[in-house]
Amino acid sequence: MSAPFFLGRIIDVIYTNPTGDYSSSLTRLCLALSGVFLCGAAANAVRVYLMQTSGQRIVNRLRASLFSSVLRQEVAFFDKTRTGELINRLSSDTALLGRSVTENLSDGLRAGAQASVGIGMMFFVSPHLATFVLSVVPPISILAVIYGRYLRKLTKLTQDSLAQATQLAEERIGNIRTVRAFGKEMTEIEKYTSKVDFVMQLARKEAIARAGFFGATGLSGNLIVLSVLYKGGLLMGSAHMTVGELSSFLMYAFWVGLSIGGLSSFYSELMKGLGAGGRLWELLERKPGLPFDEGLTLNEKSFQGALEFKNVHFTYPARPEVPIFQDFSLSIPSGSVTALVGPSGSGKSTVVSLLLRLYDPLSGTISLDGRDIRQLNPVWLRSKIGTVSQEPILFSCSIAENIAYGAEDPSAVTAEQVEKVAEVANATAFIRSFPQGFSTMVGEKGVLLSGGQKQRIAIARALLKNPKILLLDEATSALDAENEYLVQEALDRLMEGRTVLIIAHRLSTIKNANMVAVLDRGKIIECGNHDELLAKPDGIYRKLMNKQSFVSA
Numbered sequence: 001m002s003a004p005f006f007l008g009r010i011i012d013v014i015y016t017n018p019t020g021d022y023s024s025s026l027t028r029l030c031l032a033l034s035g036v037f038l039c040g041a042a043a044n045a046v047r048v049y050l051m052q053t054s055g056q057r058i059v060n061r062l063r064a065s066l067f068s069s070v071l072r073q074e075v076a077f078f079d080k081t082r083t084g085e086l087i088n089r090l091s092s093d094t095a096l097l098g099r100s101v102t103e104n105l106s107d108g109l110r111a112g113a114q115a116s117v118g119i120g121m122m123f124f125v126s127p128h129l130a131t132f133v134l135s136v137v138p139p140i141s142i143l144a145v146i147y148g149r150y151l152r153k154l155t156k157l158t159q160d161s162l163a164q165a166t167q168l169a170e171e172r173i174g175n176i177r178t179v180r181a182f183g184k185e186m187t188e189i190e191k192y193t194s195k196v197d198f199v200m201q202l203a204r205k206e207a208i209a210r211a212g213f214f215g216a217t218g219l220s221g222n223l224i225v226l227s228v229l230y231k232g233g234l235l236m237g238s239a240h241m242t243v244g245e246l247s248s249f250l251m252y253a254f255w256v257g258l259s260i261g262g263l264s265s266f267y268s269e270l271m272k273g274l275g276a277g278g279r280l281w282e283l284l285e286r287k288p289g290l291p292f293d294e295g296l297t298l299n300e301k302s303f304q305g306a307l308e309f310k311n312v313h314f315t316y317p318a319r320p321e322v323p324i325f326q327d328f329s330l331s332i333p334s335g336s337v338t339a340l341v342g343p344s345g346s347g348k349s350t351v352v353s354l355l356l357r358l359y360d361p362l363s364g365t366i367s368l369d370g371r372d373i374r375q376l377n378p379v380w381l382r383s384k385i386g387t388v389s390q391e392p393i394l395f396s397c398s399i400a401e402n403i404a405y406g407a408e409d410p411s412a413v414t415a416e417q418v419e420k421v422a423e424v425a426n427a428t429a430f431i432r433s434f435p436q437g438f439s440t441m442v443g444e445k446g447v448l449l450s451g452g453q454k455q456r457i458a459i460a461r462a463l464l465k466n467p468k469i470l471l472l473d474e475a476t477s478a479l480d481a482e483n484e485y486l487v488q489e490a491l492d493r494l495m496e497g498r499t500v501l502i503i504a505h506r507l508s509t510i511k512n513a514n515m516v517a518v519l520d521r522g523k524i525i526e527c528g529n530h531d532e533l534l535a536k537p538d539g540i541y542r543k544l545m546n547k548q549s550f551v552s553a
């Protein structure tokens with residue numbers, strides 16, 4: 001900021017010495033000025049480096065905290081929130097906020113410092129001229145406030161619309177097989193295009209506001225310079241100012257004008273950042289509806305794994321008006337196999353979700369070894385439960401990594417352990433048939449594997465976890481005879497010595513279970529073993545069997 005001052009002094013030295021005897025003063029002033037330039041250049045380089053790195057660090061930390069906050073939320077939160085929206089917050093909102101508080105903040109601070117020192121220097125060089133010039137500041141400030149508010153609102157709307165577009169793209173790309181099977185590519189393209197077109201409309205509004213604001217601030221800057229020339233010329237004519245002072249003043253005024261332009265751009269970026277930030281804080285500060293990692297753990301030695309539902313009432317938070325369980329009671333003794341049967345939509349999978357404490361009942365209790373699971377640490381509880389669902393979801397990594405995912409610390413799992421559980425799960429033969437064996441990549445959600453293969457990997461994963469309690473959801477779709485046999489044998493081995501609740505679709509499973517519980521419209525209506533239930537003349541179970549809705553394997 002001292003450069004214009006020195007430049008003015010140099011001009012005055014030259015003009016006030018018509019004899020030309022000013023070389024020593026000129027050298028001194030030029031040396032001083034080059035020193036100033038050097039310091040300025042070094043400071044600028046350091047500023048850019050620090051701002052870039054701290055900017056990235058802020059974005060990284062924001063992303064990590066946000067991801068951690070999202071993963072801790074209760075499952076009901078994910079029932080209501082769209083994945084694409086969360087992805088958009090993680091990627092786009094964090095980048096916008098990060099940029100706004102670093103690079104932009106640095107430019108803003110620089111512009112602010114330049115403007116205030118510039119104004120100070122203007123007063124130092126000519127208080128009279130400075131007062132005259134700064135009368136244009138208040139109208140610009142009012143304009144800036146109106147513009148900032150409008151931009152903040154617009155950014156929030158833009159980010160929301162962008163999130164909707166991301167959501168649509170994410171869902172359709174993730175389910176491309178369904179889109180293809182129904183031949184809906186063109187419809188989906190049109191839907192997506194209309195969503196991004198709306199984002200474009202908002203961007204156009206922003207561009208108009210921005211153009212107006214920048215035009216106004218640019219014009220004000222130029223008017224400042226013009227008025228300095230006019231008023232300064234008059235002051236010089238009346239010998240109240242030297243040519244060097246007017247030059248210095250002009251340069252300061254020019255800098256102040258530039259800084260005001262910089263400040264307006266800083267302000268608009270800051271407003272955009274705050275627009276995106278509001279949505280981020282909401283999520284960062286959200287307290288999970290269910291505790292994440294707190295509560296009691298039971299004594300491992302005396303742990304039995306007996307489960308009991310007592311007078312449970314439950315509705316899903318996303319649809320509180322539809323009761324799923326009303327006075328639901330069921331006892332699953334330790335070490336026994338209980339088969340849960342019932343029509344589609346009767347609440348079988350909900351029983352599993354409640355046992356995993358993905359949701360809490362409205363009233364009644366679910367207990368493990370006589371202890372209400374709400375008192376237990378959910379992480380500990382889930383570590384004691386293994387699940388194999390109808391259509392197991394695998395992650396897009398290797399087969400070995402997918403199996404090791406079952407262990408508490410996957411990085412500590414050895415290749416031998418993985419191979420051993422794969423053997424028990426009847427998975428070794430097909431894994432070995434792949435050229436890359438256990439290192440074969442399974443694709444997103446395991447799309448590169450067949451249903452039976454995915455199930456056996458999920459069984460191996462559950463075996464590695466070695467849980468006391470098993471919650472199984474048998475596949476409804478019939479596998480071919482060989483696969484069927486291999487999966488069934490693997491499941492039988494997995495069930496040995498554990499408390500098992502199995503959502504049963506196969507007659508053989510039902511027949512072998514210690515107890516069959518028949519669920520209908522959220523209530524257990526019959527309970528007993530296969531033969532006992534079949535013996536009831538008007539029993540629902542008997543009717544279900546007659547409908548032959550079970551896979552008779």
Ligand SMILES: Nc1ncnc2c1ncn2[C@@H]1O[C@H](COP(=O)(O)OP(=O)(O)OP(=O)(O)O)[C@@H](O)[C@H]1O
Pocket residue numbers: 079316317318319324342343344345346347348349350351
């Ligand atoms: N996350 C959810 N939010 C709101 N309602 C849900 C949710 N999940 C399931 N439901 C509803 O709860 C009821 C019971 O569903 P559930 O999946 O437990 O049935 P199910 O007996 O396992 O059915 P199926 O045999 O077809 O898998 C259904 O009416 C279903 O629409």
